[in-house]
Structures are given as C-alpha cells and as structure tokens.
Amino acid sequence: MTRDICELRSRYDEKRSELSQSLSFVDEVPEKKLVPLYNSIGIQSQGAAAYAVFFDEFETARSLFADAAEYSSKSITVRRKWRDELEGEDWRSEPVAIHRALISAVLSGNKQICTETSDLAQSMDKSYVDDFPDNTAQFYRVQSVGEIIAENTSKVSLQLISRQSEKDTNSRSKAIASLYQGFSEEDESEIQDGIQQLVSLFEERVNPKSSNPSDLFEQSATAFFLLAHERGFEVTVETDSLPEDYVWWILE
Incomplete structure (x- = not known):
C-alpha cells in the first residue's frame, strides 16, 4: 500500500496555510490567553515539518x-506564568507540550533549542503528580526524555523511571526506560531496543496509507536515533518508519 502523493501535498499546503494564519494572530492576543494559540502553532509547525521531511524539503523541515x-516552549512558559489564573486542564497538558518541544528540538538539530527545552522538562513542578496522579507516568517519561537530551541522567532517575515502567500499562514507558538505561550506561543494545520498541508500537497502530502528519514516521524514535548517532552509538533499525536520510542530513 502506498500513500496518495497528491493528497499529501494538499494536506501539506493546508497545514502551511493554517500555520500562517495562526501566526498572524500572535500580536493581537493578550499574553495570558496565548497558551492555546502557541500550542496550536507548535502542533501545526510539527505537522508541517513532518510533511516537509516526507517531501525531502529538509531545510524547511529543520526550520x-x-x-x-x-512555540510549544512558549506555551509552557506563559502557562507557568499565569497558572493561578488558568484552568487546571491547561496545566494537565503540560507534559504533552513539553514532549512535543523536546522531540522537535532534537529533530531541528539546534543545540540551543535542545538546551532550552530540556531545561523546561527538568524544571517541571513535582506537585503536578499530586494534582494529576493519573498522569504520573507521563510526567516522569517526559522528565526522563529531558534528562537524556541534556545528558543529565542519574542512577536515582533510572530507578524511578524503571519502577514507573513496571507499574504503567503504557508500553511507551518501557521504551523510555530502555532508552534512559541505554544512554545513562552507554549501553548500545538498550538504546537500540528502546528505539525498536517505539517503532514497533508506531507500526502496530498506523495505517500505512494515512496522510496524517503524525503517521508519516515515528518522530520520537527518529529523535533518539539521531541522538544516538550524534553520541557515537552505531544503532541500526530496519524500518521504513524512520527517515534516515533526514537524520544523516542533520548530522552532516
């Protein structure tokens, strides 16, 4: 099965148009109401980037x-500034926005942005898990990704994410635990296993004919694959769900 290229091009053009429109509103919205707009721009930019990778427009994708x-990071900093005046659901969604920022930062190949986003992940308020106990695993997954990117892993955090992965029914937690162990202990096989777990989960859920940007390739796995090679680990993953050409281009 192959994807409809004409439909993909049309969806890509639509996404760029939506993004342009959203950006035009930024200067018209009061700061404390910018959270949903910044969040939307982050989602739209990530989606457009995925299409750009698919069409081999790598410079555009990186940008x-x-x-x-x-913009995902901006949604977080504004949310934190105005948290007392915003709805609780705005705070609940913080790990999702941070994860988007982290993965996008790595895929941009921009070291400064990686540093800034990993700082956001590592500064997440621990009281979050008290307010949203059902999101505890997601909180620690995102914090762990931030530590991996910042090369700030620790044995204490490894034990914590390992315990969380054992309790959590979400298979992504087990993948992140493998990746955390791999990067913290410089264990290439664990890194490869974690990436493969993410790819397998992606391929189990995705319709290969889908034109949705989130279904074009596994972005988290691609980001960790990029990080691994950047740090000298020769991991290999046999899959069409990871755009290696884009990774090699970023690493040039």
Whole structure:
C-alpha cells in the first residue's frame, strides 16, 4: 500500500496555510490567553515539518521543527506564568507540550533549542503528580526524555523511571526506560531496543496509507536515533518508519 502523493501535498499546503494564519494572530492576543494559540502553532509547525521531511524539503523541515519547539516552549512558559489564573486542564497538558518541544528540538538539530527545552522538562513542578496522579507516568517519561537530551541522567532517575515502567500499562514507558538505561550506561543494545520498541508500537497502530502528519514516521524514535548517532552509538533499525536520510542530513 502506498500513500496518495497528491493528497499529501494538499494536506501539506493546508497545514502551511493554517500555520500562517495562526501566526498572524500572535500580536493581537493578550499574553495570558496565548497558551492555546502557541500550542496550536507548535502542533501545526510539527505537522508541517513532518510533511516537509516526507517531501525531502529538509531545510524547511529543520526550520519548522525549530518553530514547533519554540512555540510549544512558549506555551509552557506563559502557562507557568499565569497558572493561578488558568484552568487546571491547561496545566494537565503540560507534559504533552513539553514532549512535543523536546522531540522537535532534537529533530531541528539546534543545540540551543535542545538546551532550552530540556531545561523546561527538568524544571517541571513535582506537585503536578499530586494534582494529576493519573498522569504520573507521563510526567516522569517526559522528565526522563529531558534528562537524556541534556545528558543529565542519574542512577536515582533510572530507578524511578524503571519502577514507573513496571507499574504503567503504557508500553511507551518501557521504551523510555530502555532508552534512559541505554544512554545513562552507554549501553548500545538498550538504546537500540528502546528505539525498536517505539517503532514497533508506531507500526502496530498506523495505517500505512494515512496522510496524517503524525503517521508519516515515528518522530520520537527518529529523535533518539539521531541522538544516538550524534553520541557515537552505531544503532541500526530496519524500518521504513524512520527517515534516515533526514537524520544523516542533520548530522552532516
């Protein structure tokens, strides 16, 4: 099965148009009401970046991933500033926005943006798990990704994420635990296993004919694959769900 290229091009053009429209509203919205707009721009930029990778427009993709990281990060900093006046659901969604920022930052290849987004992940308020106990695993997954990117892993955090992965029914937690162990202990096989787990989960859920940007390739696995090779680990993954050409281009 193959994807409809004409439909993908049309969806890509629509996504760029939506993004342009959203950006035009930024200067018209009061700061404390910018959270949903910044979040939307982050999502739209990430989606457009995925299409750009699919069409081998790598320079455009890199720029759009940088925008996705930047605006997702802005949604977080504004949310934190005005948290007392915003609805609780705005805070509940913080790990999702941070994860988008982290993965997009890595895929942009921009070291400064990676540093800024990993700082956001590592500064997440621990009281979050008291307010949203059902999101505890997601909180620690995102914090762990931030530590991996910042090369700030620790044995204490490894034990914590390992315990969380054992309790959590979400298979992504087990993948992140493998990746955390791999990067913290410089264990290439664990890194490869974690990436393969993410790819397998992606391929189990995705319709290969889908034109949705989130279904074009596994972005988290691609980001960790990029990080691994950047740090000298020769991991290999046999899959069409990871755009290696884009990774090699970023690493040039």
